[in-house]
Amino acid sequence: xxxxxxxxxxVIGLRACxxxxxxxxxxxxxxxxxxxxxxxxxxxxxxxxxxxxxxxxIATRYTCDGEDLSPALAWSxxxxxxxxxxxxxxxxxxxxxxxxxxxxxNIPPHATLLPEDxxxxxxxxxxxxxxxxxxxxxxxxxxxxxxxxxxxYFFKFFALDARLDLKPGASRDQLERAIKxxxxxxxQWMGTYKRQP
Numbered sequence: 001x002x003x004x005x006x007x008x009x010x011v012i013g014l015r016a017c018x019x020x021x022x023x024x025x026x027x028x029x030x031x032x033x034x035x036x037x038x039x040x041x042x043x044x045x046x047x048x049x050x051x052x053x054x055x056x057x058i059a060t061r062y063t064c065d066g067e068d069l070s071p072a073l074a075w076s077x078x079x080x081x082x083x084x085x086x087x088x089x090x091x092x093x094x095x096x097x098x099x100x101x102x103x104x105x106n107i108p109p110h111a112t113l114l115p116e117d118x119x120x121x122x123x124x125x126x127x128x129x130x131x132x133x134x135x136x137x138x139x140x141x142x143x144x145x146x147x148x149x150x151x152x153y154f155f156k157f158f159a160l161d162a163r164l165d166l167k168p169g170a171s172r173d174q175l176e177r178a179i180k181x182x183x184x185x186x187x188q189w190m191g192t193y194k195r196q197p
Contacts, residue, residue: 154188
């Protein structure tokens with residue numbers, strides 16, 4: 001049985017993160033969104049993950065130094081009118097600007113878990129769609145920062161009032177525009193990862 005780390009603060013290289021691009025923060029319906037702080041607009045909407053155990057350090061298996069697997073995610077407390085979920089995972093501390101690690105949307109409204117090691121394909125078995133990350137590939141790309149202070153990795157999770165008419169392989173900008181008018185609630189998990197020199 002997977003041990004899922006429960007954090008009530010609501011979220012994820014040298015290989016690529018050093019070539020990141022600056023991406024503006026996603027506007028929220030309310031003004032409670034601020035990078036690095038809880039952004040839940042529904043107090044019961046929470047996200048948990050197997051990315052770390054008892055602290056915020058992301059386990060090596062979910063990074064480029066390990067197996068580069070996507071972590072399991074679990075959530076609860078979504079609004080009753082939720083029609084789908086979306087995820088944006090990024091690193092705002094990348095040397096050249098925010099680096100996008102994972103884009104995922106149209107997760108079914110009845111789902112409460114995304115298993116570990118989601119395949120890097122456009123369409124998942126549950127109907128969810130994946131976009132292009134800043135590694136220029138579909139699906140998840142784990143933390144891979146240059147040596148130095150550990151960057152923060154945010155998993156930003158959104159409950160939406162609609163399924164998105166957005167084709168697989170979309171960019172972050174396209175996903176942000178698509179979800180902006182449909183956000184019912186938001187939550188996040190934040191972890192860190194430091195590579196050895």
